[in-house]
Amino acid sequence: MGEDTDAPPTLNHRGFLPDHNYVTEADIISTVEFNHTGELLATGDKGGRVVIFQREPESKCEPFSQGEYNVYSTFQSHEPEFDYLKSLEIEEKINKIRWLPQQNAAHFLLSTNDKTIKLWKVSERDKRPEGYNLKDEEGRIKDLSTITSLQVPVLMPMDLMVEVSPRRVFANAHTYHVNSISVNSDYQTYMSADDLRINLWHLDITDRSFNIVDIKPANMEDLTEVITAAEFHPHHCNLFVYSSSKGTLRLCDMREAALCDKHSKLFEEPEDPSARSFFSEIISSVSDVKFSHSGRYLLTRDYLTAKVWDLNMESKPLETYQVHDYLRSKLCSLYENDCIFDKFECAWNGSDSVIMTGAYNNFFRMFDRNTKRDVTLEASRESSKPRAVLKPRRVCAAGGKRRKDDISVDSLDFTKKILHTAWHPTENIIAIAATNNLYIFQDKLNSELH
Amino acid sequence: MFGKGAKRKLGEDEEGLEGKTLEGSLAGGGFGFCPEGLSKVSYTLQRQTIFNISLMKLYSHRPLGEPSLERRVLINNMLRRIQDELKQEGSLRPLLLPPSPQPDDPMDEGFREAPSSFGVLSVQVSQPSALLMPTIVPPPSPHPMVPPNSQASQACPNHGGVCLAPLEACLTPASLLEEDGTDSAFCTPTPPTPPMSPPTPQPPPLPSALLSQTAPRVPAPASSNDCLPSTLSDMELAPPTAITRTAAANANTETTSLAPTPLTQPSPLETLSPAHTGLPRDCRTVGVKPEADSVLLADARCAELPPAGLADISSSSSSPSGFLSDLALDDVLFADIDTSMYDFDPCTTGGAVGVAAGGITKLSPVVTADDLLKSLASPYSGPAPQVSANQPFKIDLTELDHIMEVLVGS
Numbered sequence: 001m002g003e004d005t006d007a008p009p010t011l012n013h014r015g016f017l018p019d020h021n022y023v024t025e026a027d028i029i030s031t032v033e034f035n036h037t038g039e040l041l042a043t044g045d046k047g048g049r050v051v052i053f054q055r056e057p058e059s060k061c062e063p064f065s066q067g068e069y070n071v072y073s074t075f076q077s078h079e080p081e082f083d084y085l086k087s088l089e090i091e092e093k094i095n096k097i098r099w100l101p102q103q104n105a106a107h108f109l110l111s112t113n114d115k116t117i118k119l120w121k122v123s124e125r126d127k128r129p130e131g132y133n134l135k136d137e138e139g140r141i142k143d144l145s146t147i148t149s150l151q152v153p154v155l156m157p158m159d160l161m162v163e164v165s166p167r168r169v170f171a172n173a174h175t176y177h178v179n180s181i182s183v184n185s186d187y188q189t190y191m192s193a194d195d196l197r198i199n200l201w202h203l204d205i206t207d208r209s210f211n212i213v214d215i216k217p218a219n220m221e222d223l224t225e226v227i228t229a230a231e232f233h234p235h236h237c238n239l240f241v242y243s244s245s246k247g248t249l250r251l252c253d254m255r256e257a258a259l260c261d262k263h264s265k266l267f268e269e270p271e272d273p274s275a276r277s278f279f280s281e282i283i284s285s286v287s288d289v290k291f292s293h294s295g296r297y298l299l300t301r302d303y304l305t306a307k308v309w310d311l312n313m314e315s316k317p318l319e320t321y322q323v324h325d326y327l328r329s330k331l332c333s334l335y336e337n338d339c340i341f342d343k344f345e346c347a348w349n350g351s352d353s354v355i356m357t358g359a360y361n362n363f364f365r366m367f368d369r370n371t372k373r374d375v376t377l378e379a380s381r382e383s384s385k386p387r388a389v390l391k392p393r394r395v396c397a398a399g400g401k402r403r404k405d406d407i408s409v410d411s412l413d414f415t416k417k418i419l420h421t422a423w424h425p426t427e428n429i430i431a432i433a434a435t436n437n438l439y440i441f442q443d444k445l446n447s448e449l450h
Numbered sequence: 451m452f453g454k455g456a457k458r459k460l461g462e463d464e465e466g467l468e469g470k471t472l473e474g475s476l477a478g479g480g481f482g483f484c485p486e487g488l489s490k491v492s493y494t495l496q497r498q499t500i501f502n503i504s505l506m507k508l509y510s511h512r513p514l515g516e517p518s519l520e521r522r523v524l525i526n527n528m529l530r531r532i533q534d535e536l537k538q539e540g541s542l543r544p545l546l547l548p549p550s551p552q553p554d555d556p557m558d559e560g561f562r563e564a565p566s567s568f569g570v571l572s573v574q575v576s577q578p579s580a581l582l583m584p585t586i587v588p589p590p591s592p593h594p595m596v597p598p599n600s601q602a603s604q605a606c607p608n609h610g611g612v613c614l615a616p617l618e619a620c621l622t623p624a625s626l627l628e629e630d631g632t633d634s635a636f637c638t639p640t641p642p643t644p645p646m647s648p649p650t651p652q653p654p655p656l657p658s659a660l661l662s663q664t665a666p667r668v669p670a671p672a673s674s675n676d677c678l679p680s681t682l683s684d685m686e687l688a689p690p691t692a693i694t695r696t697a698a699a700n701a702n703t704e705t706t707s708l709a710p711t712p713l714t715q716p717s718p719l720e721t722l723s724p725a726h727t728g729l730p731r732d733c734r735t736v737g738v739k740p741e742a743d744s745v746l747l748a749d750a751r752c753a754e755l756p757p758a759g760l761a762d763i764s765s766s767s768s769s770p771s772g773f774l775s776d777l778a779l780d781d782v783l784f785a786d787i788d789t790s791m792y793d794f795d796p797c798t799t800g801g802a803v804g805v806a807a808g809g810i811t812k813l814s815p816v817v818t819a820d821d822l823l824k825s826l827a828s829p830y831s832g833p834a835p836q837v838s839a840n841q842p843f844k845i846d847l848t849e850l851d852h853i854m855e856v857l858v859g860s
Contacts, residue, residue: 195519
């Protein structure tokens, strides 16, 4: 897809020390999520904070400032905790944020760390009542003898204030680390998945949850597979899918049984014997699974590829896209430095025609499913100035023919990884989290999706 | 690279450069895919490398936070698979290897213990040097380190851990148990320094699991499968150096058992290892039976030794020179076997892998067992080919000397 390369992207970034290479670990962005209208963009970081950006309404006077995202609210969602029983620290890092569909003036989002899920209410206040009878302007109680007449308080405009308050805390339901949350299409329930179990919650009830998937073996020493991601179907409130570390996807129907250990459909691609290696299992572990907006397809990401599955075909994926196949010969080194365990996310565009995922060296890739074209772009301050057009990048094999501006495989920076990406639900706007920086790119020429 | 006059097979020509082969095999080989010739060598090497890396990953000290379960499960699966492969290969080896010159019967008994110790070294070694070791696979026993004839007497619960043999001499010099650096000389080499925290006293299942790994040719499926994944349910971290130590223990048990004098000095050696209660216990179980069987061997050996070696042995066992002369015995034992295949330089392979990795990380060169033997024996058997890769081991040995002196108080 070539549209993004023609568009002037908007570069918004936040970082406490923007001119230095020093990165505070607490500032590392750990999740990015647009809300259902795309007006709000939430990011969570390793320090347990959530920052919400809001898109400025388009103004006619300055065409280029339309639709920029600015900070709307910042709050501390989770604090570090200590599990005294196991003598282990519970990280405050926000693993996932999911917005609830908006039902009134307030916005609601779920944020989770390894153990606890919280429901936050984000509301605006732009008016305040003035003219109280018993209190004066500063809030002090008036002397009753001075009150001579009765007045009705009037709502006066004030500076916009965004209030964030925790509405529910869903705690103590997970023994293992929560890796996914997903809001159901019924807007009343949601699920949270950890390494071995998936729980179903009601948004209003915090002291109880239903366990719907449990893959913990009777003997922990027999454990060979864990749950890596889970998501509800966008339209069918009884269907959900979860992925495993062995590269399988399981579609479950909650109507079949209370405990959905038995899957309705199992999506698994048979292993290619010619590509077998020591690391076959590790690179097949699915790091992210996303339903398409239509609900017909599934997008999965494993270490080297992104695959599109048709819900009606369990035997193999519909399409397989090589994200960074040049790493295939480097798997041993990547295993040694732990990069092979990096969990990349993936995203659909609004019309399900383009998929996007991140890679190393601050590269991210987009694949157009229709034209079969793909592009590699870089999210970095050095390579793109604000409002500049992004230049496509290319990774060439070591020692191969090298064009100008190409990067050799050996000079890739594996500490700069783009794990979290998000795509606006309707427009061609993408949010890329590169370590502690957030990049937002827009495609101005083709704002409407085709 | 593979000896003078040795024909290279067609498969090797197709593979191209050594380094390229290693990298290519890394991608293309693994878990059932067994190429011939040169690729087989590099396959074994890379498998061992990955095995070591996996072990280190599982046991590296993590501060405060809980390590990811998925990561642990994946590494665990990797280790299990390699272990299964090694077991399969171990059961096949006696059939594949050409008959090696058989020593006398008393020596045979001593060799029965050899596979358990040299099995460690031969696994990491290229195929040619594996040919060198007589591969007698002892019949299955519940405890991987216990020889079959003592099976009945040792009713150890597999999962319960190491059998506590009667408190007899720990035949392994305690200094070897305590010194990280020297241990690496006798076992699979580890990649650049992992953070080694001081080992905490650990439940026995872990050491026995490690023991079972270091003797892949000894079929002990039940115990290994049970003990190794106990890391998952075991929230505590195991001693990071456990694997190197038990490997060293195994390697050294055989050699020290050859010398009669160490047997008479149990107490000083035991008191030298106060902090590591788990490991000396393992040593004891390893050491008990070999001692019984190989006393004969020691007697037989001593007769063959050159006077210098004998004099060293008869001196106090705590002197490091006595220990080294035991290793000289092995050189004597294998002297009649053609070692021309051993000129294969491990540094190239290791270096090639490291270079190919670019800026990522370098893997340390793999050292073969025969190189170790050659280097260790050299001070005593006169001029011997020096392999440059063994310089670090020489330094480790001098450290060993020093520490032995300090501990013994001489």
